[in-house]
Amino acid sequence: xxxxxxxxxxxxxxxxxxxxxxxxxxxxxxxxxxxxxxxxxxxxxxxxxxxxxxxxxxxxxxxxxxxxxxxxxxxxxxxxxxxxxxxxxxxxxxxxxxxxxxxxxxxxxxxxxxxxxxxxxxxxxxxxxxxxxxxxxxxxxxxxxxxxxxxxxxxxxxxxxxxxxxxxxxxxxxxxxxxxxxxxxxxxxxxxxxxxxxxxxxxxxxxxxxxxxxxxxxxxxxxxxxxxxxxxxxxxxxxxxxxxxxxxxxxxxxxxxxxxxxxxxxxxxxxxxxxxxxxxxxxxxxxxxxxxxxxxxxxxxxxxxxxxxxxxxxxxxxxxxxxxxxxxx
Amino acid sequence: xxxxxxxxxxxxxxxxxxxxxxxxxxxxxxxxxxxxxxxxxxxxxxxxxxxxxxxxxxxxxxxxxxxxxxxxxxxxxxxxxxxxxxxxxxxxxxxxxxxxxxxxxxxxxxxxxxxxxxxxxxxxxxxxxxxxxxxxxxxxxxxxxxxxxxxxxxxxxxxxxxxxxxxxxxxxxxxxxxxxxxxxxxxxxxxxxxxxxxxxxxxxxxxxxxxxxxxxxxxxxxxxxxxxxxxxxxxxxxxxxxxxxxxxxxxxxxxxxxxxxxxxxxxxxxxxxxxxxxxxxxxxxxxxxxxxxxxxxxxxxxxxxxxxxxxxxxxxxxxxxxxxxxxxxxxxxxxxxxxxxxxxxxxxxxxxxxxxxxxxxxxxxxxxxxxxxxxxxxxxxxxxxxxxxxxxxxxxxxxxxxxxxxxxxxxxxxxxxxxxxxxxxxxxxxxxxxxxxxxx
Numbered sequence: 001x002x003x004x005x006x007x008x009x010x011x012x013x014x015x016x017x018x019x020x021x022x023x024x025x026x027x028x029x030x031x032x033x034x035x036x037x038x039x040x041x042x043x044x045x046x047x048x049x050x051x052x053x054x055x056x057x058x059x060x061x062x063x064x065x066x067x068x069x070x071x072x073x074x075x076x077x078x079x080x081x082x083x084x085x086x087x088x089x090x091x092x093x094x095x096x097x098x099x100x101x102x103x104x105x106x107x108x109x110x111x112x113x114x115x116x117x118x119x120x121x122x123x124x125x126x127x128x129x130x131x132x133x134x135x136x137x138x139x140x141x142x143x144x145x146x147x148x149x150x151x152x153x154x155x156x157x158x159x160x161x162x163x164x165x166x167x168x169x170x171x172x173x174x175x176x177x178x179x180x181x182x183x184x185x186x187x188x189x190x191x192x193x194x195x196x197x198x199x200x201x202x203x204x205x206x207x208x209x210x211x212x213x214x215x216x217x218x219x220x221x222x223x224x225x226x227x228x229x230x231x232x233x234x235x236x237x238x239x240x241x242x243x244x245x246x247x248x249x250x251x252x253x254x255x256x257x258x259x260x261x262x263x264x265x266x267x268x269x270x271x272x273x274x275x276x277x278x279x280x281x282x283x284x285x286x287x288x289x290x291x292x293x294x295x296x297x298x299x300x301x302x303x304x305x306x307x308x309x310x311x312x313x314x315x316x317x318x319x320x321x322x323x324x325x326x327x328x329x
Numbered sequence: 330x331x332x333x334x335x336x337x338x339x340x341x342x343x344x345x346x347x348x349x350x351x352x353x354x355x356x357x358x359x360x361x362x363x364x365x366x367x368x369x370x371x372x373x374x375x376x377x378x379x380x381x382x383x384x385x386x387x388x389x390x391x392x393x394x395x396x397x398x399x400x401x402x403x404x405x406x407x408x409x410x411x412x413x414x415x416x417x418x419x420x421x422x423x424x425x426x427x428x429x430x431x432x433x434x435x436x437x438x439x440x441x442x443x444x445x446x447x448x449x450x451x452x453x454x455x456x457x458x459x460x461x462x463x464x465x466x467x468x469x470x471x472x473x474x475x476x477x478x479x480x481x482x483x484x485x486x487x488x489x490x491x492x493x494x495x496x497x498x499x500x501x502x503x504x505x506x507x508x509x510x511x512x513x514x515x516x517x518x519x520x521x522x523x524x525x526x527x528x529x530x531x532x533x534x535x536x537x538x539x540x541x542x543x544x545x546x547x548x549x550x551x552x553x554x555x556x557x558x559x560x561x562x563x564x565x566x567x568x569x570x571x572x573x574x575x576x577x578x579x580x581x582x583x584x585x586x587x588x589x590x591x592x593x594x595x596x597x598x599x600x601x602x603x604x605x606x607x608x609x610x611x612x613x614x615x616x617x618x619x620x621x622x623x624x625x626x627x628x629x630x631x632x633x634x635x636x637x638x639x640x641x642x643x644x645x646x647x648x649x650x651x652x653x654x655x656x657x658x659x660x661x662x663x664x665x666x667x668x669x670x671x672x673x674x675x676x677x678x679x680x681x682x683x684x685x686x687x688x689x690x691x692x693x694x695x696x697x698x699x700x701x702x703x704x705x706x707x708x709x710x711x712x713x714x715x716x717x718x719x720x721x722x723x724x725x726x727x728x729x730x731x732x733x734x735x736x737x738x739x740x741x742x743x744x745x746x747x748x749x750x751x752x753x754x755x756x757x758x759x760x761x762x763x764x765x766x767x768x769x
Contacts, residue, residue, distance in 0.1 A: 185596030
């Protein structure tokens, strides 16, 4: 492929036929390089590659490197090679496994509920004849709120003493007293309370992606199903869901990674408590690093977390990816 | 006009905007000759307000430019740790919590020369010991603080209530001075006011919220009131968390819960929540940090007949002091020292912003004013033999967050008895301290 405008500029630039031979040689080399698709592709990717190397690859290597050291942030001189000690410590720690369990539970529940709710809402909006844009905009409002702000607001909503949620439940007679449900202070309620906030915050994201997928489906299939007298339920399960599979795979993998690394909502709502009952891996990593200044141990947890998350995301993608026989949406 | 001309025009506008932006940026080179002090403080904190107040006069008097850098509470701690890891001299002075000294003292400038005999005589002893390491003083106090008793004066001054209390308990109704009196007062005032079978007012409160240190502070000073001579470890490094005073303090809290003398939401309670419930008339007594009193005086609670009563804590409390420190890497040490000294002399600016101060003379002078009605109780609490600092351990944050808070919550939730939970806490603290000792 040639670049006519670029070539035109090269021809009309400062390098003219009267210039020394060396310039002519450089010009011809440049021209041949610019005609090389691979070179152009690499050159254009370079800024992004440099950025990724600096801000992704380097920190990743540093985290892996630090995970093999005892490294006290407030006493940098104490850095000492520890081999696999930090990993052994993590694997032998009851609190690490508690955080793993909570992370898995949190991720599984929020992703499943968000998917079911999100799909239902997307179907509803897709079938609306009028006002679709208004309904969609209203439903997307939580997505526009910063999670940290939402968490602070929900903390007030959940308050056993002053919270509107318990007060509403009390008013409709579901609980005996406004302080009956200790949302944030009971080990049984703390994690579910954080799940509710996450579901409220990010279901609109699933709605948005699935709605885009639904609207991209060929209308002829739906019309054919109607002519054949197919019920709505059969149409959803036999036509829409299989065709949406690639979209669902992307949405679920993205949400899976996002939910597994949820931090702000949990930290603001419960701080991982009470008694670490709502501690997830992201809060544990932050706590170990920022509060305990234990760089090595937090790095080891972060490495284990990243590896686990990659395996999980890969499994979900492999299960949900469109098969060769399946059609693409 | 061709496309090239448009591009040139756009570039010219861009360059012009950049030149304008650069011209608006403070001229650092012009300030090079002028001394400048950069202070790191918690945004919106009393230290921040006090600095803003003294800034014009200080700059005028010392011909020093004062820059105030703010961060949230934990952000200040993070920036301090950054200075430890890699001293940059970015800050000359910082306002720090007493708990942070073990983390940062190696990068701080000793300030012994500022603590003249007159200064020392004007401070509570723990204020000096909290900032003294290896015989050197590393911080000048900004304010002192402690949890004190707040009670509803309208109830305590009521003749009918006084007579009923005497009939029931055989002694005069008064602000409690020991645990038994506190239990009696709490039981007496825990009431169903509207006859619907539910308690509307609780006699007292307790703090079980794990989000910050109030719950632990409350538990620790109860242990001191029960006879503990030090917190968590003794002077020789022995862990004492499972000793009798801590067992007694834990059982006292359980007794209050079992007798339903505290709000059922105690696991969500810390000092700010106590204040809100007290304002709403749902608590007859509570313990709050002294700096909450100015807010209480301004609230509707103060408008109730008789207003708000304040009394010393029943046997000492954990002090919550803050200090100004100077960084060793500061490039303007003399100006930084001048600022720290100036702030100490103008401690009343902190008192204006916060309702508490570091200097005894300032506290005593304000104690006679209506807005300082809580200060005599604070002074007596700070003077109490049971008032002493938490240990200066580098791993205190880890011990507090990973052992003390979960242990206390386990006890309050009745998942384990104190006899079961405290020895386990002892082992966990030992693990943390041994891990640190094992390192060079």
